Amino acid sequence: MSLDTYKILTKKQWEKAQEIGCIKTSIDEKDGFVHLSTAAQLAATLSFFFEDYETLLLLELKKNEFKEALVFELPFPEDHRSGRFPHLYSELKVSQISKVWEIKRGAFSLPKELLLKAEH
Structure with a gap:
């Protein structure tokens, strides 16, 4: 599957990632993979998961960099969401x-190009 995939980070997480060269979050380390979203999944x-933040960073991953390490799976941990979610089973540099x-909050105004992708 070659859907565009995205990672949401706090400013502090992004600053740390830039220092060490890879993106590490506590939930990803706990679950054993990097949680990602497609454009259609971003709003939810x-x-x-980010209702307490006023400002966040949205990162788009380069296409075709991950091969079999990017797997679309049911939500983990299981919750009320449906569909398959991108999970990256490798380091995200x-x-x-x-x-x-x-x-920024305001129902987090997503970039127009991503909103349009969500309609497909």
Whole structure:
């Protein structure tokens, strides 16, 4: 599957990632993979998991960098969401990020290009 995939980080997490060269979050380390979202999943992910933040960073991963390490699976841990979610079973390096957007609360205004992707 070659859907565009995204990672949501706090400013502090992104600053740390730039220092060490890879993206590490406590939930990813606990679960054993990097939690990602497709464009269609971003609004719900922001709503359910980032409700306490006013500003976040949205990172777009470079396409075709991950091969079999990127797996689309049922939600983990299981919850009320459905569909298959991108899970990355390898390190996510800062160099593997193609775009970074700062997004702000106001129902988190996603970049227009991503909203359009969600309609497909």
